[in-house]
Amino acid sequence: MLRIDPSFRSLVLALVLTVLSGCASMGDLGISNLVDMMSNKEEVEVDEEEIAALKAAPEIPQLWHYSMSESKVAVFSPVYENGAIYVADAKGMLARLNPDTGKEIWQIKTRHRFAGGVGAGQGMLLVGTFKGEVLAFDDRGDELWKVRVTSEVLSPPQADNDVVVVRSGDGRIFGLDAADGTRKWIYQGPTPALTIRNYASVLITRGAVFAGLAGGKLVAMNLFNGNVGWESTVAQPRGVTELERMTDIVGLPVIDDQQVCAVAYNGRIGCFDMMDGSQIWARDASSNAGLTMDGNNVYVSEDRGAVVAYDKRSGAMMWKQAKLGSRKLSAPLLVRGGLLAVGDADGNVTLLRRHDGSVIARAATDGSAILSSPGYLPDGFVVQTSKGGVYAFAVQ
DSSP: OOEEOHHHHHHHHHOOOOOOOTTOOOTTSOHHHHHHHHTOSSOOOOOHHHHHHHHHSOBOOEEEEEEOOOOSSOBOOOEEETTEEEEEOTTSEEEEEOTTTOOEEEEEEOSSOBOBOOEEETTEEEEEBTTSEEEEEOTTSOEEEEEEOSSOOOSOOEEETTEEEEEOTTSEEEEEETTTOOEEEEEEOOOOSSOOOOOOOOEEETTEEEEEOTTSEEEEEETTTOOEEEEEESOOOOSSSTTTTOOOOOSOOEEOSSEEEEEOTTEEEEEEETTTOOEEEEEEEOOSSEEEEOSSEEEEEETTTEEEEEETTTOOEEEEEOOSSOSOBOOOEEETTTEEEEEBTTSEEEEEETTTOOEEEEEEOSSSOOOSOOEEETTEEEEEOTTOEEEEEEOO
């Protein structure tokens, strides 16, 4: 269950539900089907009083709105990098926007079908396609290189320390040379017969790569050679059918100076020692969205439309906010003022107080799903809907 590479410890110290049979591509499934299937365990009853309370909440100030094309399959998310916002869409458009005004600085139209949001790092913008291509651009929109991996690239590639890390739809993780895309290493973990279509990227920090995997595994790898430092179990499969036994980690792990935390669908939330992967605490939970963490708590968007705060040292539940009017939430984002921002399947964004989960403000977009976590802005946050609407909001 737990494998530890001594060299990894030194490195850290120094620094659908969708069926995937083998390597089959599932690019023809619609986003609406994925939302329904991933949230159908038990419907949340939304009464008139709850809806009235949400409508009465103060409105979050909208800064600007920008339009991209609709996506029926891929999940897109904007990224803030070096004072600019970068966005992509399913038709292969990549654009740079002014984060204060939303004004388009440049736009390029490629001949590719992008399959996920924009990744950034090393002075590059990184986008993947349904054909397994990874494309690197500079901040002017000029293509630097293009390589192909083994399957569709659904999540934003990440880059650090001259290495680009890409996860493909067949469960592999690749380390590429940031200079030209040459393959440096590849990780292939065990893939269950039935998995959830995963749009989460990987977390890179201190020369290590942390990734949540199908089957409830959390793995830590050396960024430079792909060697596994440790592998721990967040959740064990339970149940009789393959559907019941799915325990995939489909959100991005979160980390602080000592521990890394992850949550599995139909399983548990847990925090582990960053050095050796030993479990610090775990609680029963289920999420197909993800989580975030501050100095006090871990905040997770759980199934059935609840945001729950757990004490990050003990795992004790601190509060639960289940009256947000939707069965399907995005992962939460930490924003200024001690608040959390979370999107939902109806295109709403809500601000919650971190200390008690109370609703502070709320805003609507275009009525289509916000499936990825809101993106960071210096004075607020930005979301991208499945209809292609990019909306920036201010947080006072």
